[in-house]
Amino acid sequence: MAPQASGLIGPDLVGLDEDLGGTSADVIRVLAGRVAASGRAGSADALAEDAIKREASVGTGVPGGIAIPHARSSSVTSPTLAMSRLARTVPFGAPDGDADIVFMIAVPEGADKDHLTVLSTLARALIREDFTAALRAATTREEIVDLVDREVSGEVASAGVGTSAGAGASATSASASGREARGGAATSAAAPGSAGSGTARPRLIVGVTACPTGIAHTYMAADALVAAGKRAGAEVHIETQGSSSVTPLDPALIAAADAVVFAVDVDVRDQGRFAGKPVVRGPVKRGVDEPDRMIAEALAAVDDPRAQRVAGAGSVASGPVMNAGKQHLGQALKRWLLTGVSYMIPFVAGGGLLIALGFLLAGYGVALTAKGHTVNNAVYTLQNYTLLHLPPEGLGYYLGSAAFQIGGLSLGFLVAALAGYIAYAIADRPGIAPGFVAGAIAVFMNAGFLGGLVGGLLAGAAAYWLGRIPVWRWLRGLMPVVIIPLLGSIVASGLLLLVLGGPIAWLMTELSQFLNSLTGASAVLLGVILGLMMAFDLGGPVNKVAYAFAVAGLSAGSVANPAPLEIMAAVMAAGMVPPLALALASTILYRKGFTVAERENGKAAWLLGASFISEGAIPFAAADPLRVIPSSMVGAAVTGAICMGTGVTSRAPHGGIFVFFAIGNIWMFILAIVVGMVVSALVLVVLKRFVRRRTPLALEDAQAADAAAVIDQRQPVAV
Structure with a gap:
């Protein structure tokens, strides 16, 4: 019976035995172009930059000559796969060498759980030798499409996806045989006659895998660890904390576990469940690249009284500190x-x-x-x-x-x-x-x-x-x-x-006396600095430092001590400028300079900016950081200077224009925002019209990815 079409991939998205260049960025750009040409993304450049940024943080190469560059991007309209079988291998950061098969996974920002489940099923299949061998042996693009559809057809049928795709199965204790039939597993038991079989039960290991995107590595690491557990004669159960809903491990399994493995790039949710257990921790990519070593280390930790343990009981090693690994x-x-x-x-x-x-x-x-x-x-x-x-x-x-x-x-x-x-x-x-x-x-x-x-x-x-x-x-x-x-x-x-x-x-x-003494040019300079900080990373570390500085002194503000209230007003007004400026530029001043998706984001940015939610500018900044961020900083600096120079005050730490009753000199507050918004929007239009985005060299790729990555470090707080 023919497999049910997934809608993820078509012959126009597949290339066989082609030379796409010598770097991962070259390959990603070509595949992003295919996705855009198929009508599944509004901007090939925006999708490519998002994927390159993801690649710069952690290489997506996995053992076996496979690479899976992937990204969530506001430019993507439908979950999509693009594939290339390379004539010349390209480095993607795998430990065993370069990749000759590359699958690019492009996911919209709002992809639903069923779509993501299908995509994760394919990602898990890519670490199976039988599937990758079939990809290498295929002679036509239609055969590649058939292989992909055949692999994910079970998930398509069960999810009712039909024409698109998306994210991964959650974690769990499903039967090993059922998982293996679909190319992955979250659970394993020791094979009969293995080192762990016999009268004594095999060692029981539980764990969690999680990566920032939650599409591919989360599930591949889970399957790799399960397979390594079988080889070591251990019973392994992994909870995948991916993009879709998470099915927690059975508390009875956790209680009986001998050790814990965390292959994660983000904090483990509800880590206290594992309190007191010996733990081995590493990045999620290590779970893909070195699963046997992680399982061996976990088995060794069982009998080591000095082994690190999960926070919450007894000899506790901190979860967040341990998660830092070799972090500076x-x-x-x-x-x-x-x-x-x-x-x-x-x-x-x-x-x-x-x-x-x-x-x-x-x-x-x-x-x-x-x-x-x-x-x-x-x-x-x-x-x-x-x-x-x-x-x-x-x-x-x-x-x-x-x-x-x-x-x-x-x-x-x-x-x-x-x-x-x-x-x-x-x-x-x-x-x-x-x-x-x-x-x-x-x-x-x-x-x-x-x-x-x-x-x-x-x-x-x-x-x-x-x-x-x-x-x-x-x-x-x-x-x-x-x-x-x-x-x-x-x-x-x-x-x-x-x-x-x-x-x-x-x-x-x-410090308080110094701030109270600021008048005239000194106050204006402080407003400029605060405005630059608020727009630099739009909710990231620098933005939060400025915001925290403002709110820390808010309770001390009064009629006799207005400086803290003036700082709060400058920070809030400057933080409103970037989304409002981008809304103005994308929906009124220069619509043709923005994609359809960006123009839609611009409509929402009006309300987000008015509410002091700087994150409304992030979709624009992630797609074009080298033009959006500088223009936002210019306008925010102007707004901060006007607020501090004219003595605008705010007794509210948040709310934007909707807390007008808490703003002193409200009309000057509004004027400062409008002036900053117009300045930012005009600077951005000039940059978009006269400063062309060129294809960067390899070094510039990394710099662009770093600039975009600043945005991705934000906490989900609307400041």
């Missing part, structure tokens, strides 16, 4: 700090907006000290009145007082949450309590935002090293819930309280 200290530090900032922002956003609502309902007098009382008006009002006995000012003042007080308490968690989640990023769950305590000490010492950073790092380091101390088995259960929080809090908070808190508090006082 500076990169790890950046990740820890960004984790803290990302978890802190919801406290800031909720609390700041509640304070702003309090001012709207009750007036700015709600924050002043009540006559004859040591508490502010909000607390005094709430303590002395009820809904049945309202204050003379009425219901609005009463509700505004409540909103102001709740918001103030929420902002009070800012530094503690920052420190707690920095420590969590370093030492996982055992670091949270010491981190929160250190953050509270920073507030007590008036060390502020900087004290929270230092306290979180100290608490995380203390919790991490305490977790590495070998202890008796009976004591392991007490380590994460009693001993690590106790000793970690003593070390980190003691250092802050007795040694570091005073100098940091002095530094924060000097």
Whole structure:
């Protein structure tokens, strides 16, 4: 019976025995051109740049002469495969040599689970020798299409995909035979007569595979580890945390497991399930390239009392720190700090907006000290009145007082949450309590935002090293819930309280006085710097530093101390400029310079920009970073300078134009945004019309990929 057509690939997307150049970028560009020529992508250049950026982060070559470059791209309209059998092999980073068979997987940003399941099935098949041998033996393009459709036909039928494709099966404990029939496995058992058979049960290994894209390597690594487990006589169960829904491993399997293998490039979801188990950890590509070594290391760790263990019990090695592998200290530090900032922002956003609502309902007098009382008006009002006995000012003042007080308490968690989640990023769950305590000490010492950073790092380091101390088995259960929080809090908070808190508090006082003294040209220069930072990476590390700097001082802002409120206004206005400018350019000023998909993104960017969601510009920046990012920075710098120079203030940390009631000098705020938006849009139009995008050389490929990769480091926070 003929296989059901997948719709993923057609003869026009296949090339046989061709010479496409000597670099991976050359091959990717040709395949991206085929996808665009077939009508499945709006821009070949945008798709190629997305795939090259992905290739620059981790090579997609796998053992056996296979390469699977892949990318999610806003330019792709339908999940697609393009394939080339090369006459001249090309390096794609595989450990055993260059690739002669290349499958490019192109996926839209919004590809659904069923489509992704089909694509992952094909990716898993590409590590099977019988399938790759058939690809090499094929004599026509139609035969290649038939082989692909035959391989994924079962998934097409079960998913009801019909005409397109997409992402991978989730993890699991399905039967080995059923998985193997479709070219992959998430579960294996020791073969009869193997080293693990006999009266004693084979070693049981569980694990997780995950890569940033979640389309190919996640599932290929799972299958490779399962196959390696069979060869070693071990029973292996792998949870694939890919793009589609994840089916968690059975808790009974985890409880009975002898060891854990994490082949991941991102943090493992719900890692605490594996707490206390010996662990071997590496990048997902190692799971594809060296599965036998990873399984051997896991088996050796079972009987090694000094083996690293998953965070959460006893002799614990931190998950995030271990995940860093050979990562440079500076990169790890950046990740820890960004984790803290990302978890802190919801406290800031909720609390700041509640304070702003309090001012709207009750007036700015709600924050002043009540006559004859040591508490502010909000607390005094709430303590002395009820809904049945309202204050003379009425219901609005009463509700505004409540909103102001709740918001103030929420902002009070800012530094503690920052420190707690920095420590969590370093030492996982055992670091949270010491981190929160250190953050509270920073507030007590008036060390502020900087004290929270230092306290979180100290608490995380203390919790991490305490977790590495070998202890008796009976004591392991007490380590994460009693001993690590106790000793970690003593070390980190003691250092802050007795040694570091005073100098940091002095530094924060000097910084505050310096900011308050800024006027005229100095304030304008600060606005320019903040605007450049907000537009540099659109939600990435540099953007977050500027945003965190602004929100850290928000609670200290007042009529007498307006500098923090002015900084907040400049940061928010500058962050609104990039998406608004791209919306203006793509939907009004220069429509023909943008693809159909970009023009659609431009329509959405109007609302995203107005709401202060800088990520609305990311689809444009990812496709054309060397023209979009500089133009965005120019306009954002202009907006920041105008805001700081004219004294615009914001008592809300988020919300854009929709928190107009919390903006001081609202018309100048709007004017600054409009001017910056127009400047950015005009600069971008000029660059698109007169600065042509040329095919870069190999060195420039890497530079372009690095520039785009900055965008991809963002946390999913709308700032």
